[in-house]
Every structure is written in structure tokens, then in C-alpha cells.
Amino acid sequence: MSRSMSSACRQWLDPISQYVDGELEEELCEALEAHLQHCPDCRLYLDTLAKTVRIVRASLREVPIELPSDLQERILRRVREAKSK
Amino acid sequence: MPGQEGGMAAADDQTFVAVIQEYAPRLYRHLLRLLQDPQDAEDALQETFLKAYQHLGDFRGQARLSTWLYRIATNEALMQLRRKNPTIFSLEALQGDDAYPDEILLNQWQILPEQAALSAEMRQVLERAVQRLSPALRVVFLLRDVEGFSTRETAEILGISSDAVKTRLSRARLRLREALARYFQGSASQRSEAAL
Numbered sequence: 162m163s164r165s166m167s168s169a170c171r172q173w174l175d176p177i178s179q180y181v182d183g184e185l186e187e188e189l190c191e192a193l194e195a196h197l198q199h200c201p202d203c204r205l206y207l208d209t210l211a212k213t214v215r216i217v218r219a220s221l222r223e224v225p226i227e228l229p230s231d232l233q234e235r236i237l238r239r240v241r242e243a244k245s246k
Numbered sequence: 247m248p249g250q251e252g253g254m255a256a257a258d259d260q261t262f263v264a265v266i267q268e269y270a271p272r273l274y275r276h277l278l279r280l281l282q283d284p285q286d287a288e289d290a291l292q293e294t295f296l297k298a299y300q301h302l303g304d305f306r307g308q309a310r311l312s313t314w315l316y317r318i319a320t321n322e323a324l325m326q327l328r329r330k331n332p333t334i335f336s337l338e339a340l341q342g343d344d345a346y347p348d349e350i351l352l353n354q355w356q357i358l359p360e361q362a363a364l365s366a367e368m369r370q371v372l373e374r375a376v377q378r379l380s381p382a383l384r385v386v387f388l389l390r391d392v393e394g395f396s397t398r399e400t401a402e403i404l405g406i407s408s409d410a411v412k413t414r415l416s417r418a419r420l421r422l423r424e425a426l427a428r429y430f431q432g433s434a435s436q437r438s439e440a441a442l
């Protein structure tokens with residue numbers, strides 16, 4: 162079951178992102194919390210945005226990284242070349 | 247270039263090898279996500295360490311080493327992107343980032359984030375959504391949410407205001423959230439179809 166967000170609630174989208182990081186300034190923070198009390202849509206947006214951030218952190222940060230073979234060597238060679246110039 | 251000799255002589259070779267070993271993999275992954283091309287990412291990585299080596303003398307005592315290296319690497323990548331497409335950071339291109347999608351999906355996610363994150367399919371959905379972001383949004387999102395820099399550090403790396411970082415991050419997350427909402431909606435309807 163999915164619905165779309167009302168245009169009146171869209172003004173809260175940016176503040177909600179800052180709220181997730183605990184970086185929303187105090188006054189706005191109080192206003193947002195008052196709005197959240199009676200707005201299930203913004204509560205759902207907050208919940209799913211916070212989950213998005215957690216999924217990103219747990220997923221994209223943990224991707225194993227493999228350097229192309231010899232890349233480290235090629236970097237060192239270039240650095241040494243530049244040094245001997 | 248006699249002016250640089252002091253810096254180079256001061257640069258300790260073995261320390262620098264250790265720096266490459268520690269940071270090359272992370273920086274390469276960051277550059278790959280930014281540039282979307284292995285050869286471009288490799289070129290940018292080489293340039294990054296070359297510049298880092300040449301300016302090692304300037305580094306001492308300043309910001310954290312990782313912030314400094316990411317700044318060099320990110321600027322290198324942004325320069326490459328601009329060279330390929332000079333209008334990429336034009337006002338018009340940035341205005342597109344301000345537009346909210348017509349629809350913002352509001353479905354419940356019955357998932358545990360850390361568990362959902364383990365799926366390879368989920369990772370693909372995310373990587374593709376990251377690739378669809380405009381470069382201006384992508385770079386902020388990668389530095390903040392993937393590489394884990396603070397708002398201030400990200401602002402410093404990119405030379406933009408903290409407010410600009412917050413706004414762009416919000417717009418990027420919104421798009422990522424939308425991709426996940428569509429994905430969860432799809433997999434939920436698949437499950438209920440399977441149950442029928």
C-alpha cells in the first residue's frame with residue numbers, strides 16, 4: 162500500500178534529513194517534532210529515511226575493495242619518476 | 247623545480263608507501279563511484295598520490311591526513327568530470343537537483359536495515375541509485391554517508407558551505423530512499439503474489 166506525500170509536507174523533507182543527523186537547529190527541531198506528532202506521513206518519511214542511511218552505511222561502506230593489479234606499483238613508479246626529475 | 251626539493255627531501259619514502267597502502271583502496275573505490283570508469287579512477291588515483299607527494303611538505307600539522315587526501319582525490323575527480331562535460335556544475339544543472347520528484351512513495355518498510363544491507367541485490371539497487379545521482383549530489387552523498395566525513399569536513403573538502411552540504415545530502419538521500427521504497431514495494435508484492 163503506497164501513497165504520495167502532500168505538497169504541504171514537502172517543506173519538512175530537508176529538515177528531516179538534518180534531524181536524522183542530529184544537526185537540525187533547535188527552533189526548527191521543536192517545530193518539526195510538533196508536526197511529527199500529528200503527521201503520519203512525515204513520521205513514515207523520517208522512519209524510512211533513517212533506515213536508508215543505516216542500510217547505506219551497512220552496505221556500501223563494507224564493499225570489499227580490490228585494487229587493479231600492479232596499480233600500487235604504478236603509483237610508486239610515477240612518484241619516483243617525478244622525484245628524480 | 248628547486249623550490250620543491252625541500253618538500254621532496256623531507257618526504258619519507260617508506261612512510262609514503264605506507265600511506266599509499268592504507269588509503270589507495272578506499273580512495274580508488276571513492277573515485278570509481280564518482281567517475282564510473284575504472285581507467286578514469288586509476289588516472290585520478292595516480293594524480294592524487296603524485297600531488298600528495300609533491301605537497302607533503304604543505305600537509306604537516308593541518309587537517310587529518312584522510313581529509314587532506316580525499317580533498318585532493320575529490321578535486322581531481324571533479325576536474326575530470328568538468329573536462330568531459332563543462333556544464334555539469336552549471337546553475338541549470340544544479341537547479342535540477344532542487345526539484346522534488348512528483349511522487350514520494352510512502353509505503354511501510356518491514357525490514358531490519360542491517361539485515362537488508364547484507365543482500366547483494368540490495369547493494370546493486372543502491373549502487374545503481376548512486377550512479378543516477380547528479381555529480382553534485384553524488385559527491386556530497388559519498389563523502390557524508392559512505393565515507394563518513396562530517397558536514398564540516400565535507401564542506402571543507404568541497405569548498406562549499408555547510409548549509410549547501412546539508413541540502414544536497416537531503417536531496418541525494420531522498421532519491422536513494424525512493425529507490426529503496428520502490429524496491430521494497432516490488433519485493434512485498436512479489437511475496438504476496440507468491441502466497442496466493
Ligand SMILES: [Zn+2]
Binds near residue numbers: 170196203
Ligand atoms: Zn507532514
